[in-house]
Amino acid sequence: MAMDILRFATAGSVDDGKSTLIGRLLYDSKAIFEDQLEAVERTSADRGEEYTNLALLTDGLRAEREQGITIDVAYRYFATPRRKFIIADTPGHIQYTRNMVTGASTADLAIILVDARKGILEQSRRHAFLATLLRVPHLVVAVNKMDLVGYEESVFQAIQDEFTAFAAKLDIGDLTFIPISALHGDNVVERSVNMPWYEGPSLLHHLEHVHIASDRNLIDVRFPVQYVIRPHKATDPELHDYRGYAGQVAGGVLKPGDEVVHLPSGLTTTITHIDGPNGPVQEAFPPMSVTLRLADDIDISRGDMIARPHNQPRVTQDLEAMVCWMTDVRKLTPRMKLLIKHTTRTARAMVKDVHYRLDINTLHRDEQVDGLALNEIGRVSLRVTQPLFVDDYARNRLTGGFILIDEATNGTVGAGMIISSG
Template sequence: MSAFEHIPEFGSPVDSGLLRFLTCGSVDDGKSTLIGRLLYDTKAILADTLHAIEKTSLRRGMEAVDLSLLTDGLQAEREQGITIDVAYRYFSTGTRKYIIADAPGHEQYTRNMVTAASTANLAIILIDARKGVLTQTRRHSYLAHLVGIPHLVVAVNKMDLVGYDRTVFERIRGEYLEFARQLGIEDVRFIPLSALNGDMLVDRGDNLGWYDGPTLIDILESAPAAHSESDERFRFPVQYVCRPQKADDPLLHDYRGFMGRVESGEIAVGDEVVVLPSERRSRIKDIQVGGRSLSRAVAEQSVTLLLEDEIDISRGDMIVRGDAKELCPGASAPGTVSTRTALVTRRIDAMLCWLGDSPLDARRKYVIRQTTRDARALLDGIAYRLDINSLQQVPAEGIGMNDIARVAFKLAQPLVVDRYAENRATGAFIVIDESTNNTVGAGMIL
């Protein structure tokens, strides 16, 4: 079967949304070839682009077209033949749109991997069948797990170079599972493939007859997109307040719309809500998009909420549901260790990945941005640093670029937070250095 004969015509009502995924692997695992192959087989690469990389491949004396050239967008990358920065690539199967975040595999680029992982809902971890599970594999898997990517796919690539031997695949699978269990990774699937020949990517090929699982594209087509998997609590960080105050339009005179995106859960007209941190209560009077009313709003929708009562709300406030269960996330998970029982807090414990060139300075105040809220923050202790190679916790005095550590911050203003493990949108934050305005850290609240 050729690439997408089963795909319905454009304009058909079938649309299973959008999946963001990450590809990671060590240098020379064939990651770029895999992406190139996915783009090529789904016809996302057009003839002129292909022609350009054909010319480059020839100029470099290669015999076949080097699909990896597709992902190297910057001059410096082409010159050095390496991938420096995260690149985003797009393809569509007609039923689903995909955004690939392509993270470079070099050791010094932990921050790129964390960046790429932060928006992904699935990660493809490439392993070279000849080399098996490497330190880098463990590191990438740990980072994908740390950043909360719910689905991992381990792609054992270059099966052509080990004679498509099933025992090689099974051995790598066993080894990986052992390690995944230690980390607490639950949802992981394995697939043997040859990106170079295209076996088990879009087409099954003739060489892996012993494998009866899905192809890579089948896994991608059926993987749940974000927010369709479990019931989540309603979280609505307010981005912007709309007050048209048009004197000539009495309908708009008292209009106060709270604009934002439903980060999780859903809400309907008539529902009781609480605004945090003020704890003022009201009910949803209307839900609008561009002036049109809806009866409810679900996760990932950008809407405008109108409330029954006139209460003071501004950017940075969070609207949540009015019932007690929603307000105390700790209450629903007995046995979890936490000093925090409410959403509103002036102290956070977090796993922090440091991205800045200069190390974290414990004497300086930084700005923490979480949802649409900013707070000034001061380091309040480093519990440990994580050795990303051994995955051991080691004592640490300071934190430098690419370090991952468990830390605490004291906050000058309260934040409204969830644990990252329960809610990526409300549990994530960035650290900003006010002197440069640069983003220097990425944190996940514990």
């Protein structure tokens, strides 16, 4: 049986120990090569450091990223016998808001690091807000550097109380607090003997066991068609008339025999077969990539949607969305024309209005704005040239999210979360 994958994003202020924590997870799960470890140990010794500096395992990636050599978010991969993990290491500064949006948009869980000596900072609140805005289902507040405050329970409890009070203003589904020392490994992989008052799991144990299967929408069937498979030149007579519709399941559970509706035509038909990468499957659910075969010959193309007849997405050309603007080349302003990519459909869009800009530190809405600049988030109205099949982002992150593209450069300039549509 294939292991499931947990995607998690890390966020924290400068020197909160994010690199050390990721290094500790990689080191203790034996996800690094011997030559990497030897190089880190050698560098640490050359610097006269008392401990092996595990932060060096990720600092190389960060240096490349900040110089613009690699992508904006550094991804690391590791696995334990229970689960595979993909880490999105996102910078903490406010000027890197777009990077956190990118990393958190696909995350099942977010880890917010807090320095035990400094407590909850403005950046901690901002990271928590962004995680909830992007509907990350699980949030872990890792109170780091407990060794520097004598492993005192009262310090941890004060931070937990303050953050819990702030979190009451946000829509957080699952909130967990873990006291750790990334440098010494306390409560990172193994339970710490230095904090006998803490009765919860270690961070890795929590990551291995947090339940994510029910986070995905298994109620609303959504299947955006990505590609039509018609092997006309197949020598096998059975494949000669094959017509399949390939894509990734964005919601619900699909089975052979199910009645479905095709959008935009509104025609109904029945699923006859579901083909997976290794042959037929009896059911498909998020995030599986499959090919559907249907009983009727309907004109279906890329960008169309397959759903249930009595449970359909909204079909609309008008969108209300929270948008994070991701370029400093120009601001997002009314009347601006862009491309919008929503699931597998790409269309032209025009900005009708920018209603307000959100101060992500205070949650204040500034309605006296003429547009959104780099890393700013606000509520925007869009008009699209062809109908999109959408759900609210709060209900389905895949059918409720989109990106905005500059037609001239083909670069991604914005990311949006649909909040309602006309």
